[in-house]
Amino acid sequence: xxxxxxxxxxxxxxxxxxxxxxxxxxxxxxxxxxxxxxxxxxxxxxxxxxxxxxxxxxxxxxxxxxxxxxxxxxxxxxxxxxxxxxxxxxxxxxxxxxxxxxxxxxxxxxxxxxxxxxxxxxxxxxxxxxxxxxxxxxxxxxxxxxxxxxxxxxxxxxxxxxxxxxxxxxxxxxxxxxxxxxxxxxxxxxxxxxxxxxxxxxxxxxxxxxxxxxxxxxxxxxxxxxxxxxxxxxxxxxxxxxxxxxxxxxxxxxxxxxxxxxxxxxxxxxxxxxxxxxxxxxxxxxxxxxxxxxxxxxxxxxxxxxxxxxxxxxxxxxxxxxxxxxxxxxxxxxxxxxxxxxxx
Amino acid sequence: xxxxxxxxxxxxxxxxxxxxxxxxxxxxxxxxxxxxxxxxxxxxxxxxxxxxxxxxxxxxxxxxxxxxxxxxxxxxxxxxxxxxxxxxxxxxxxxxxxxxxxxxxxxxxxxxxxxxxxxxxxxxxxxxxxxxxxxxxxxxxxxxxxxxxxxxxxxxxxxxxxxxxxxxxxxxxxxxxxxxxxxxxxxxxxxxxxxxxxxxxxxxxxxxxxxxxxxxxxxxxxxxxxxxxxxxxxxxxxxxxxxxxxxxxxxxxxxxxxxxxxxxxxxxxxxxxxxxxxxxxxxxxxxxxxxxxxxxxxxxxxxxxxxxxxxxxxxxxxxxxxxxxxxxxxxxx
Numbered sequence: 208x209x210x211x212x213x214x215x216x217x218x219x220x221x222x223x224x225x226x227x228x229x230x231x232x233x234x235x236x237x238x239x240x241x242x243x244x245x246x247x248x249x250x251x252x253x254x255x256x257x258x259x260x261x262x263x264x265x266x267x268x269x270x271x272x273x274x275x276x277x278x279x280x281x282x283x284x285x286x287x288x289x290x291x292x293x294x295x296x297x298x299x300x301x302x303x304x305x306x307x308x309x310x311x312x313x314x315x316x317x318x319x320x321x322x323x324x325x326x327x328x329x330x331x332x333x334x335x336x337x338x339x340x341x342x343x344x345x346x347x348x349x350x351x352x353x354x355x356x357x358x359x360x361x362x363x364x365x366x367x368x369x370x371x372x373x374x375x376x377x378x379x380x381x382x383x384x385x386x387x388x389x390x391x392x393x394x395x396x397x398x399x400x401x402x403x404x405x406x407x408x409x410x411x412x413x414x415x416x417x418x419x420x421x422x423x424x425x426x427x428x429x430x431x432x433x434x435x436x437x438x439x440x441x442x443x444x445x446x447x448x449x450x451x452x453x454x455x456x457x458x459x460x461x462x463x464x465x466x467x468x469x470x471x472x473x474x475x476x477x478x479x480x481x482x483x484x485x486x487x488x489x490x491x492x493x494x495x496x497x498x499x500x501x502x503x504x505x506x507x508x509x510x511x512x513x514x515x516x517x518x519x520x521x522x523x524x525x526x527x528x529x530x531x532x533x534x535x536x537x538x539x540x541x542x543x544x545x546x547x548x549x550x551x
Numbered sequence: 552x553x554x555x556x557x558x559x560x561x562x563x564x565x566x567x568x569x570x571x572x573x574x575x576x577x578x579x580x581x582x583x584x585x586x587x588x589x590x591x592x593x594x595x596x597x598x599x600x601x602x603x604x605x606x607x608x609x610x611x612x613x614x615x616x617x618x619x620x621x622x623x624x625x626x627x628x629x630x631x632x633x634x635x636x637x638x639x640x641x642x643x644x645x646x647x648x649x650x651x652x653x654x655x656x657x658x659x660x661x662x663x664x665x666x667x668x669x670x671x672x673x674x675x676x677x678x679x680x681x682x683x684x685x686x687x688x689x690x691x692x693x694x695x696x697x698x699x700x701x702x703x704x705x706x707x708x709x710x711x712x713x714x715x716x717x718x719x720x721x722x723x724x725x726x727x728x729x730x731x732x733x734x735x736x737x738x739x740x741x742x743x744x745x746x747x748x749x750x751x752x753x754x755x756x757x758x759x760x761x762x763x764x765x766x767x768x769x770x771x772x773x774x775x776x777x778x779x780x781x782x783x784x785x786x787x788x789x790x791x792x793x794x795x796x797x798x799x800x801x802x803x804x805x806x807x808x809x810x811x812x813x814x815x816x817x818x819x820x821x822x823x824x825x826x827x828x829x830x831x832x833x834x835x836x837x838x839x840x841x842x843x844x845x846x847x848x849x850x851x852x853x854x855x856x857x858x859x860x861x862x863x864x865x866x867x868x869x870x871x872x873x874x875x876x877x878x879x880x881x882x883x884x
Contacts, residue, residue: 271634305667314662316670321633326657332623333658336630336638343586343612343636350630363653366623373618527668528703530726533755533801536702 208286211264213425216489222264222421223484224498226256226477229280231499231506232289236279236296236310239510240456245296247309252280254451257476258383259284261424261446262351265432271319271337271350273330275383277450278323281353282313285320293509299516306519307527319348327388328361330354331380335367338378338441349435351379351428357388359402368443372409377435379428380443383418385450390462406443418446419474449474555752556713559745568738570712571677572603574719575639577748579609582637585723588615588624589641589677598643599679599735625651625676629659632674632728639723642678645732646692659728660703671726677719680708681734681773681822682870688858691866693772693823695732699799699832705754708732710775710795712742717752718797725754732799734772734822755801759810763792766880767810769833770795770820774852777873778820785877789884799829804836808844811837815846816883820876825853850879 211225212218233251240249252259255277263284266272274281282292287303295302296310303313314322321337324330334352341348358364359382371378382403388396399405406413412434417423424446431442449471453460484490525540526532556562565573578585587609592602593616606614617624621642628640642648648655655676663672682691699706705727709715715733722729752758760775761782768791770778775795782791792810796802811817817837819830830851837849852875860866 273630303667304665304669307667308665312665314666314669316633316666321630322662322666324658326653329626329653329658332626332654333630333633335623336627336632336636337634339627339631340634340636343631350634363622363626366618366620367626369618370620370623370627374615527664527666529663529705530671531754533705535801 210268211260213264213422218264219484219489222260223477223480223490224502225260225263225284226421226480227498228289228502229256229259229283230477231502232279232283232292235506235510237452237456246298249310249456250276250454251452251456252277254471255383255385255418255448256280257421257480258381258418258424258446258448259353261421262353262381262428264421264425265428266349266351269319269348271321271334271341271348273321273334273337273350273352274323275330275353275355276311276323276325276327278311278313281323282320285318287313287315287318287320289505290509290512293513294516297513297516298518299513300519300523301516305523305527328354328358328364331364331367334378335371335376338371338376339374342376347436349377349379349432351381353381353383355388356382356384356386356393356402357396359405360388360396368409368441371441372411375438375440378441379431379435380441381428382445383448384445385448387450387454387462389454390458392462401445403443403445409443411441411443413443413445415445415447418448419476419479421476421480555717555750555758556743556745559747559750561746562743563746564741565712565744566738567709567712567715567733567740568599568601570716570744571601571719571733572605573744574716574723575602575605576608578720578723579605579613581748584635584637585639586613586615586636587639587641588617588628590617590619590643592616592641597641599738601733601738602641621647621651622654626654626658628674628676629654629662629672632672633662633670637673637723639675639677642676644690645678645680645694646689648678648694655698655704656701660701664703672728673726674728675719675722675731677731677733679735680732681736682859682866683736685861685863685866687861691859693854695799696823696828698730699829703728705729705801706732706799707754707797708771708799709797710770710772711760712740712744714752714758714795714797716744717750718754721751721754724751729754737773737776740776752797755798755803757794757796757798757803757806759792759806760795761791761793763790763814765789765791765814766816766818766883767792767794767807767814768818768820768876768880769807770876772822774820774822774871774876778876781873781876785880789880791880796833802832802836804840807833808837808841811841812844815844817845817849818852818876818879818883819849820852820871820879822871823853824856825851826856828853847883850882852876852879
């Protein structure tokens with residue numbers, strides 16, 4: 208995927224395309240889950256697209272990110288391929304993780320995407336470590352941790368930010384405050400009004416920004432990246448945003464009402480940015496329609512490809528544990544199957 | 552004497568502590584991607600002085616003092632390893648590993664597998680185990696069973712200075728996560744250690760420390776030395792074959808099985824709790840593979856499922872020693 212340079216018209220259109228790609232991928236994933244097509248759990252990012260794409264626009268392709276339960280948006284923002292993502296959601300062999308990770312663990316370490324994560328708050332220490340590698344190699348890379356408002360209550364997040372701040376590492380801590388930690392509202396989990404206030408404790412800059420505005424996110428992360436590369440250490444950014452769907456697909460959501468969701472939908476990041484581009488004369492409704500059609504077709508093709516793709520072979524369950532396999536596991540790949548067939 | 556020492560060329564007498572420090576020194580010199588971090592590892596030299604003077608040669612960027620925050624710095628080690636660094640992370644006491652358990656079990660151990668093999672995880676975690684210092688139960692634990700049990704982690708526990716050096720070097724060079732469990736009571740133990748900077752001991756290879764005909768004793772960490780002494784004391788009564796598995800996962804079942812085929816008798820001695828543990832794994836493998844070679848029921852020597860108490864009288868009661876190994880040997884002959 209091309210880079211996003213928000214300073215150019217092409218870059219702005221690409222940002223819109225990428226936000227829409229997330230929306231289309233997730234609409235499809237939600238439908239497929241409801242139809243019983245996808246195994247496991249699915250946690251959707253819909254509504255938060257401006258945060259992922261705004262941050263990705265401010266990063267260079269070599270930069271590292273860590274992610275959350277809601278990783279689809281971060282993957283697409285970082286430029287990952289929707290066909291391989293969809294294959295992973297289906298648990299197929301050609302998915303990003305060869306079917307071993309699923310929706311909650313998509314990763315592409317080569318691309319700097321260090322994994323969606325099933326553990327709340329586990330990403331920031333990993334980002335601190337990636338920032339430490341960047342610092343040691345002095346290679347002008349930064350590491351950005353996406354994490355949710357719920358994760359801010361986790362001790363390991365505090366430890367990670369403290370460590371990165373104390374060591375002056377090129378890290379960016381980006382809280383996606385989507386207002387709910389699973390099924391409990393933000394104000395029942397934290398005794399501060401803005402989560403960015405916690406930055407004071409580490410003596411690093413902390414900002415709360417409009418996470419429904421892709422430009423605001425891009426600007427804040429660009430500043431944070433500059434600071435990081437100048438050797439001035441991490442920045443703590445809170446992006447106020449909203450999760451349109453439940454914590455997981457199938458969540459009956461007794462904790463909020465439709466009115467609240469509708470109020471946030473009024474500020475939809477895609478609609479807002481699309482309108483801004485139209486007002487500036489950089490986009491027409493027709494042009495947006497053709498972007499939609501093109502991306503919808505891409506997602507349809509990804510689904511069809513994933514449906515037709517081969518599942519992993521049973522023996523693959525015993526592979527990928529170690530770079531140098533342990534005999535304890537390797538033997539299972541060679542045992543005959545319980546049904547009498549050959550594992551290989 | 553193990554085969555490594557017979558073929559490794561020149562040796563030098565050093566303590567386990569010095570052997571570990573030399574392993575780090577050599578690997579830090581060999582590979583710029585290697586660095587050490589942990590609480591007080593720099594100027595202080597490590598709480599047990601294992602990192603010693605390394606900071607003088609390599610500086611604070613490569614011998615990094617961390618805040619007291621195991622989840623944070625162990626996790627940072629995992630993130631650094633996933634991005635091409637080769638961190639050696641010291642966790643002061645193994646009892647504190649619980650604080651960083653999330654990063655070890657859900658991140659370090661699972662990332663490679665969950666990502667379909669598309670990342671390496673060259674992280675080494677060094678930590679101290681063992682009682683005997685009257686330090687009470689939060690600073691005396693032997694917990695390697697937790698990690699040897701957990702899929703995705705390699706675990707080693709040296710019993711001699713040579714094993715300490717060779718295994719730590721292999722751990723640092725490995726692209727897999729390796730946890731090195733150092734018994735703190737044997738840091739002063741001396742032995743011959745190869746000086747060749749390319750001397751390593753492969754992960755997953757046991758060492759026959761003493762050959763014998765009558766009873767196989769699989770002993771780990773401090774109990775290796777105590778069992779070797781016992782073997783000399785008991786030479787008139789029974790000829791003990793003493794095996795240090797060194798690597799708990801992967802575990803060299805074949806070397807132990809071969810010994811049991813010869814002796815027909817097995818004692819397993821390890822300073823971890825007896826139930827569901829390290830001993831049980833060795834016993835299970837031998838029962839599966841060598842049941843018909845056994846001439847007597849197998850005996851286990853370990854901690855009887857207590858924590859390690861403070862009072863010297865109580866601690867001496869629960870910590871297994873050579874005397875306990877002797878009782879077990881008496882049971883099988």
